[in-house]
Structure formats: C-alpha cells, structure tokens
Amino acid sequence: MSTGVFIRNKFPNPGDETNGRPNIFPNTMILVFGISLCYMGSNAGYISRQLNSTATTTTTGNSDLRLSTKAVTTAILNNLRLGRLPKAVSILFTYDVQLPFSLYAHLFRICASNKAIIETRKVESHLITSYPHPPVFLLNRAIESYGKCGCLGDAKELFDEMPRRSGGSWNAIITAYTRNGFAGHALGLFSRMFAEGVFASEITFASVLGSCGIALELWLSRQVHGLILKYGFVGNVILESSIVDVYGKCSVMSDARRMFDEIRNPNDVSWNVIVRRYLDTGDGKEAGNMFSKMVRAKVRPMSFTFSNAILACLSYGGLREGAQIHGFSIKINLEEDEVVSSTLIGMYAKCGDLGSARRIFNFPCSNNLISCTTMVSGYAVNGKTTEARELFDQMTQRSVISWNVMLAGYTRSFMWDKALDFVIMMRRNTKEIDHVTLGLILKICAAIPDVELGKQIHGYAYRNGFYTNLFVGNALLDMYGKCGNLTRARIWFYEMSHLRDKVSWNALLTSYARHGLSEEAMMIFEKMLGETKPSKFTFGTLLAACANIFALELGKQIHAFMIRNGYEIDIVINGALVDMYSKCRNILSAIKIFNCAASKDVILCNTMILGCLHNGLSEKVFELFETMEKEGMRPDHVTFQGILQASVSAGRVELGRQYFELMSEKYCLTPQLEHYDAVIELYGQYGFMDELELFINNMPCKPTAPILTKVFDFSRKHKCVSLGEWASNHLNELNPLVPFRFESSDSG
Known part of the structure; x- marks a missing residue:
C-alpha cells in the first residue's frame, strides 16, 4: 500500500469514460489542464458566463482565486439543483481551482443516490488530482458511492490503494459488499479488519450482521453478538434488532425471541423484524400474537408490519383476525397505504371475499401494478375468469406476473382452449416469459394432451436458457408422462440427472x-x-x-x-x-x-365403502353410511353410488329406494346416470317390474342404450311383455341396424 502522494488517473485516454478502472501512475503528477481538455466543449462558454471572466486566470492574487472557486462552486450547485448532474460534474474540469471538501462530499452523495457510476469516477478523479493527499473521509464517500452503484471492483481497488484507512473506510467497503449480496466477501473483510486491530463501530457491526443473515452464518453471528456485548454496544436498538433479525433468518427463533425480549425499548423496526421472522419460519399465529403485543405497547406499526401481520393471518386461515387488523389500519389512517391495501386485497381475495377485496381495490392508492395483479389473481383463483379477464384487459401496464396469474386462472378452471388463445396473445404482446409461464404452458400441453406442442416448448426452453431450471424440467417430465410418451419422459429424466x-x-x-x-x-x-x-x-x-x-x-x-x-x-x-x-x-x-x-373425511369413507362393496360386505356399507350421518359428514355422489350398489348386492330393494330419495330430498344432490342405473338394476334384479316401469317413466332424461338393454333383459327374465316391447322399440330407434324383438314366445 503506497504511502506517497495519492494520485489516480481515472480516465487515462482523453474522452475514455467507460473502459473500466483506470491505470494507476504512482508518484506521477497529472496535469489538470490535460484532464480538463476532455470535458471542455459546450460547457466552457456556460462556465465562462457564470464566472463573469473573473475566473479566467488564477495568477492575479488570492482574492481572484477565492472568487473563481466561489463562482465554480455556485455554478455546480445551480446545476445540481436543476438535476443536471453530468453537466455539474463536467464543470469540475473546466478550470484549475481547488474546490471545498464539502462540495466533493455533496457530489458523492448525489452520485450515489442516482447510481451514477461515470460521474462518481469523474469526481474521484478530480479529487485525487486536485489534492495529492485527499482526506480519508472523502475517499470513504467515494467507496460508498461505488458500492451503491454496484461497482465493487472500483470500490475494492480504491480501498486497497488508500495510503491511510480509518474505521469508516472498513465500514464503507464492508457495507458495499453486503449491499451487493457478497456476504462471504464482507465477512472476510471483517475478519481482516479485526486482524489489523481496527476498532469496529456500530455501523460495521450492523453491516456484518446483515451479511451473516444473508449467508445464514449462525456460528459467526453468535461471535459477532459476543463482540457487541464486549465492546459495550448493549442498548443500541439498531444492533439489537439486527441480532434478532439474523437469528430469525437462521431459523433460531428461540434465540431471536430471547434477544427481542432483552431490548428495553423496541421501536417500530424491532417489532417489524420479529413479526416478519415468525412469519418466515411458518409460525403465523405467533407473528399475529407479536403484532397484537406491539399494538398494546402503543408502538405505531409501519406499513410493512401491517402487511406481514395480514399475511400471518392468511397463513393459517385467520380471516377474522385479518379483518381486525384491517379495522386497526383504518383507525390509524393506513388503510389506503399502497402496501397495506395491496395485502388486504390479497387476503380477502384468497379467502373468497371478493366484495371486500374489490372495495379496497377501488381506492385511488390501489391504482398500481401490484394491486391490479393481486385483484386479477383473486378473481382467477376463485373461478371468476370472466371478471379476471375484464380487469386484466383494463390494465395500463402489465408484468410477467400479471400474464401468469391470468393464464393460471384459465388452467385452474380447466379452460384449455382459452388458455391456448391467451398464450398466443401473450406471445404477440410481450416478450416477458419466465419459468412459471413455461410451466403453465406445459401443463396445458399435458391436459390436452399435445406432445408436439410440448416438444416445441422444450425447444424454446433450451434456446432461451430455461434448460437448467428445475421447475421447467419437472414440468417437461410431467408433460411427456401425461401425453403417454414414456420413452421421451425417461430420456429426459436421465438428461436432467444433475438437477433432478x-x-x-x-x-x-x-x-x-x-x-x-x-x-x-x-x-x-x-x-x-x-x-x-x-x-x-x-x-x-x-x-x-x-x-x-x-x-x-x-x-x-x-x-x-x-x-x-x-x-x-x-x-x-x-x-x-x-x-x-x-x-x-x-x-x-x-x-x-x-x-x-x-x-376421516368423505373421501376416506367412500374408499372404505367401495372396499367393503368390493369384498362383499354390503351390510358393513350400511353401517358406514349411518356412522357418516351421525358424525355430521355430508355424503357425495360417490357415497350414494356405493350405497345403492350395496343395496343391489344385499337385495335391499326398499332400503335402496329410500337412499335414492334421500339423496335429493335431504342432501340436495342431483342423481346422475350411474345412480339411475343402480336403481334400475335394483328393481329389475329382484323382479319389481311395476316399480321399474314407473321409475323409468319418471326419469328426467332419456334412457341410454345400455339402460334400455338392461330393461329389455330384465323384461325377458320376468316375462314383462309391455315393458320389454317398449324397451325393444326404443333400442331399434337408436340402432336400427341391430334390431331387437320381444316376441310372444318370450312371454309364454
């Protein structure tokens, strides 16, 4: 690490602002005039007017130098106020004047907030050219700006070349790596910092705890927790909340809760953290309980805390609790907050209360992409695809999620033709397709089934980088299997061996x-x-x-x-x-x-009923049905199909008739063709021909050929001439090529 003059050429070639990090020329002075030539041009006249000719020389005395510095600073600040960051930065290189450190700090902050990497490089270049020994705090601001711009290479290079570093330098570089998702690198820098004997501040510890949470480093988190106690940061609510957060992310909720309970005065962020972590670990009830405690503690929840609490209620079907939270949001004027309203729409929609969801959706704050997508999803999930499509068509902007929820609505309702038409429209209107879209299209291919279309989707996935996506891979496997192409399914299964x-x-x-x-x-x-x-x-x-x-x-x-x-x-x-x-x-x-x-549920009972029927235990079937009624379990069509077949097997004609009537009178179930067929079998098998003839005449639908054939056979067996002739006549109408005749000899 150099200890000499800190001079760095950010742009080694004139006008070259995008060729990556600059070359470093240690102990070589770079003329400001040479750099300024890169940034003259149209701005030169503007600066000249701003300075009113007083800044054209810097050799007339200290008063003129101060005047030109003031004029340049004023011109830069005026451009910043007008939002002209590139022009403001270009003014730096117009004249050979030293500008105040506060201006550089201000420029770095604005560059960071705008994520302006080119301007950040220019400001740093001017700083180290104008000041051979720039202040450490300004270099720290440059590292922070590079971090916020996502340029970790620039940040790390500047950090490594600094002649001197402060604790703030380490804070800046560790935070930069944490912010950009490189938790492992951040933790490595923290270890290096301690090895060099640099004292960690609250900011350092907060960044390191954030990295531990990203990397799920529980063991290291406990060590950092110990250091925080050792260095006397007990009582710092930010650090204590960060410790709660990292323990929660590592799924050690007992430690997270213990740490939270030790916070003397938890603020809104602390409460939000504990509610969120309980929600993430699947304990929705405890998340809702913590929200209630927060309200009783008279801490005003943030909008995100409301959102998390509502999601917690939704996780265990707590619509009543969710409605109470909704009422509290109205009380403190947060109902129309964009985050809260969007979550409320999702809660009511998923619970089937589309009226309440639509009422909140009509708020002005809900006129955004997230709320519209949530409402479309609510209609689609509840089978109201027409309403979902109407709202979808009204959306002024759509994301890939919007397209996916509408497509999922069609597939959920088994509307395969409309789903295919929607896919065609989607391809015409947007190029946004993700793995969820492909999975839904493959689901359509499996349902139709259309293996050729599935092969086309397979090719698209290969060409567009979805080939290694596990979700898409499993959807392809399912599609080939349901389409009956087991050979291709097995081949694809072995091809995806590295990720299955x-x-x-x-x-x-x-x-x-x-x-x-x-x-x-x-x-x-x-x-x-x-x-x-x-x-x-x-x-x-x-x-x-x-x-x-x-x-x-x-x-x-x-x-x-x-x-x-x-x-x-x-x-x-x-x-x-x-x-x-x-x-x-x-x-x-x-x-x-x-x-x-x-x-037990009705499906399990039906399985047992059919099992007993299959094994000839008809009387056991009747017992099971009585047990279902006693336990308040509502039978379905399958239940009655089993009980009617049991009546046939046991010869319980009167009991079978009662069950058939019970089906519609008590349980409001419309008999289906198989139920009519069972009753016809019941009457015909045991010779109740008068009841059979009356039953057939009262059927709400025309008897099918199998039913007529069965009636014909029973009529011959029991010598019922009139009913036999009626059945043969109807059979001949349905299929005149194979005539049925009920001759008198059959009856005598």
Missing part, C-alpha cells in the same frame, strides 16, 4: 403407474431410494400401483417402510392404504386402518 429432485422421481414414477406399468414403477422406486428420500406422495402412487396389480406383499412392505422411517400417515395415505388392502382382498386390515385413522 424427489419431484422428478415422483413424476416419472406416477407416469408409469398411471399407464398401468406398475412393475416398472416399483423398479423406479428401488432406484429412487439410492438417490433421494421419497415423499408421502411417492408412497401414495406406489400403493395405488400395488392395488392395480394386487401386490399385497409389496404393499405391506411399503406400509412397513413408512412406519419404520417415521413418515406421517395422514388422511391421504390412510385412503391409499385402505384402497390397496381392499383391492388385494385383505379387508380386515383395511377396516383396521380406517378405524384407527385420526381423522
């Missing part, structure tokens, strides 16, 4: 299981165990595959594997187990799992 995860394995395994290749799915599972840990969704697919091939022993092994490895046996897995054991004819194990289930 358990989702990739699940997608491939599910594709094989869906197409009835259960043995191959089992082989994939064995290979999967060597690379990643299966998820519970994997086991759901495997159990379904076992059920399809009646592999009871393999199903038992999978069940035991889950128990041994501590997997959660939730309601979905219980349903898969009941289905597997039922189809494999081990109904006792299925019933045992059903009875031991911690929670």
Whole structure:
C-alpha cells in the first residue's frame, strides 16, 4: 500500500469514460489542464458566463482565486439543483481551482443516490488530482458511492490503494459488499479488519450482521453478538434488532425471541423484524400474537408490519383476525397505504371475499401494478375468469406476473382452449416469459394432451436458457408422462440427472403407474431410494400401483417402510392404504386402518365403502353410511353410488329406494346416470317390474342404450311383455341396424 502522494488517473485516454478502472501512475503528477481538455466543449462558454471572466486566470492574487472557486462552486450547485448532474460534474474540469471538501462530499452523495457510476469516477478523479493527499473521509464517500452503484471492483481497488484507512473506510467497503449480496466477501473483510486491530463501530457491526443473515452464518453471528456485548454496544436498538433479525433468518427463533425480549425499548423496526421472522419460519399465529403485543405497547406499526401481520393471518386461515387488523389500519389512517391495501386485497381475495377485496381495490392508492395483479389473481383463483379477464384487459401496464396469474386462472378452471388463445396473445404482446409461464404452458400441453406442442416448448426452453431450471424440467417430465410418451419422459429424466429432485422421481414414477406399468414403477422406486428420500406422495402412487396389480406383499412392505422411517400417515395415505388392502382382498386390515385413522373425511369413507362393496360386505356399507350421518359428514355422489350398489348386492330393494330419495330430498344432490342405473338394476334384479316401469317413466332424461338393454333383459327374465316391447322399440330407434324383438314366445 503506497504511502506517497495519492494520485489516480481515472480516465487515462482523453474522452475514455467507460473502459473500466483506470491505470494507476504512482508518484506521477497529472496535469489538470490535460484532464480538463476532455470535458471542455459546450460547457466552457456556460462556465465562462457564470464566472463573469473573473475566473479566467488564477495568477492575479488570492482574492481572484477565492472568487473563481466561489463562482465554480455556485455554478455546480445551480446545476445540481436543476438535476443536471453530468453537466455539474463536467464543470469540475473546466478550470484549475481547488474546490471545498464539502462540495466533493455533496457530489458523492448525489452520485450515489442516482447510481451514477461515470460521474462518481469523474469526481474521484478530480479529487485525487486536485489534492495529492485527499482526506480519508472523502475517499470513504467515494467507496460508498461505488458500492451503491454496484461497482465493487472500483470500490475494492480504491480501498486497497488508500495510503491511510480509518474505521469508516472498513465500514464503507464492508457495507458495499453486503449491499451487493457478497456476504462471504464482507465477512472476510471483517475478519481482516479485526486482524489489523481496527476498532469496529456500530455501523460495521450492523453491516456484518446483515451479511451473516444473508449467508445464514449462525456460528459467526453468535461471535459477532459476543463482540457487541464486549465492546459495550448493549442498548443500541439498531444492533439489537439486527441480532434478532439474523437469528430469525437462521431459523433460531428461540434465540431471536430471547434477544427481542432483552431490548428495553423496541421501536417500530424491532417489532417489524420479529413479526416478519415468525412469519418466515411458518409460525403465523405467533407473528399475529407479536403484532397484537406491539399494538398494546402503543408502538405505531409501519406499513410493512401491517402487511406481514395480514399475511400471518392468511397463513393459517385467520380471516377474522385479518379483518381486525384491517379495522386497526383504518383507525390509524393506513388503510389506503399502497402496501397495506395491496395485502388486504390479497387476503380477502384468497379467502373468497371478493366484495371486500374489490372495495379496497377501488381506492385511488390501489391504482398500481401490484394491486391490479393481486385483484386479477383473486378473481382467477376463485373461478371468476370472466371478471379476471375484464380487469386484466383494463390494465395500463402489465408484468410477467400479471400474464401468469391470468393464464393460471384459465388452467385452474380447466379452460384449455382459452388458455391456448391467451398464450398466443401473450406471445404477440410481450416478450416477458419466465419459468412459471413455461410451466403453465406445459401443463396445458399435458391436459390436452399435445406432445408436439410440448416438444416445441422444450425447444424454446433450451434456446432461451430455461434448460437448467428445475421447475421447467419437472414440468417437461410431467408433460411427456401425461401425453403417454414414456420413452421421451425417461430420456429426459436421465438428461436432467444433475438437477433432478424427489419431484422428478415422483413424476416419472406416477407416469408409469398411471399407464398401468406398475412393475416398472416399483423398479423406479428401488432406484429412487439410492438417490433421494421419497415423499408421502411417492408412497401414495406406489400403493395405488400395488392395488392395480394386487401386490399385497409389496404393499405391506411399503406400509412397513413408512412406519419404520417415521413418515406421517395422514388422511391421504390412510385412503391409499385402505384402497390397496381392499383391492388385494385383505379387508380386515383395511377396516383396521380406517378405524384407527385420526381423522376421516368423505373421501376416506367412500374408499372404505367401495372396499367393503368390493369384498362383499354390503351390510358393513350400511353401517358406514349411518356412522357418516351421525358424525355430521355430508355424503357425495360417490357415497350414494356405493350405497345403492350395496343395496343391489344385499337385495335391499326398499332400503335402496329410500337412499335414492334421500339423496335429493335431504342432501340436495342431483342423481346422475350411474345412480339411475343402480336403481334400475335394483328393481329389475329382484323382479319389481311395476316399480321399474314407473321409475323409468319418471326419469328426467332419456334412457341410454345400455339402460334400455338392461330393461329389455330384465323384461325377458320376468316375462314383462309391455315393458320389454317398449324397451325393444326404443333400442331399434337408436340402432336400427341391430334390431331387437320381444316376441310372444318370450312371454309364454
């Protein structure tokens, strides 16, 4: 590190302002006149007029020199007030005058706020040319400006070449690296700073804690915490809040909460940090609890704290608590804050209260891209795609997120044709496409299915740098599988071996299981165990595959594997187990799992009903239905399909008729074709032909050919001539090429 005159040529070639960092010529004086030639031109006349000719010489005495300095300073400040930063900086090089240090500091601040890297380089060049020994604090301001402009190379080079450094120099360079996301470099500089015996200030510690939070360096965070205590910074609310923040980011909420409780007078930033960290770690209820404590402590929340508290309520479905927070925001006049209103729109929309969401959206503060996108998403998520599209078309500006939420609305509602039309419109109107867009388009390809379009998207992803995106890779794998191109799915699966995860394995395994290749799915599972840990969704697919091939022993092994490895046996897995054991004819194990289930829903009950029906336990089906009614569980169409089939199997004609009537009278379920078919089977199987004829005449829809064929067969079996002739006549109308005849001999 040089200890001589600090002279740096920022622009070694005349007029060259963009060729990166300058060459350094130690111990070589650079004439100001040579540099000033680069910046004369149109500004020279302007400066001459500003100085009124008094600054054209600097040899007439000290009074003239002071006058020219004052005139140049005034001209620079006037241009800064008018927002002409480049012109103000160019004035520096017009005349050979030394300007006050305060002006340089002011210029560095403005350059930093405008992220003007070229002007920052010019100001530094003029400073080190005019002053062989520039003040350290000004060089620190230059480092800060480079950091805010994102030019860490300039900042580091200047820092390394400084003859002398202060604590502020270390603060500036550490903050520059932290600000630009290079947490590891910042922490390395902090260690070097301590090794050189430089005393750390509050600013240094705050920057280092920020870097620890970015890098998730818990061990180093604890060391910095100890140093803060050692150097007597206890009581500094900024540092204490930073410690809470870094512990929260490292997911050590017990330490974060302990540190927060030690803050004597937490301010609004402190409260915002603890609320946010509880939210980020998934404890929405405690985040809401801390917000309530903040209100009781009479600390006015920031808009971001309101937003975080509302999101916390949304994380656990606390609409009532969210509405209370909304009421408090009205009380302190923050309802129409842009951040708060946007979050409220999202909360109400996701909870299905679109009326409240729209009312807030109509506020003037909500006329922005984020709120519009949130409202479009709210309509789309709730299935109101028409309203979502109307609002989308009214948007004056759109982001890729806006396009994606509208496209997601169409895919969520299974409106594949409109989704494809929207993709075409999107390609015509914007070039903004991200990995989410490609994932949605691939979802459309899988649903149609259209493997050729999927291949085109695959090519687009390869050409545009999305090839290594895991989300896109898994979407491609799912698309090939659902389109039935298992060969291409397997090839792509091996091509993405460097980045695939358990989702990739699940997608491939599910594709094989869906197409009835259960043995191959089992082989994939064995290979999967060597690379990643299966998820519970994997086991759901495997159990379904076992059920399809009646592999009871393999199903038992999978069940035991889950128990041994501590997997959660939730309601979905219980349903898969009941289905597997039922189809494999081990109904006792299925019933045992059903009875031991911690929670039950209508899907699990339906699985058990169909399992009992499959194993000939019709009376057990009736018991299950009665249990559902006692527990207040609302049956659906599948439930009644099972109960009617059980009535057929058990010969319970009257009971079946009662269940059919109960379906619409008590549960307001409109019978579907399969329910009518079951009742026809019930009456016809047991010879209730009068009831069958009346039932068919009262059907709200025309009977299909399979139903008419069934009626025809039952009429022949039970010698019901009139009904048989009626069925044959209708069958002949539907298909005259294959005539049906109900002859008298059939009846006699």
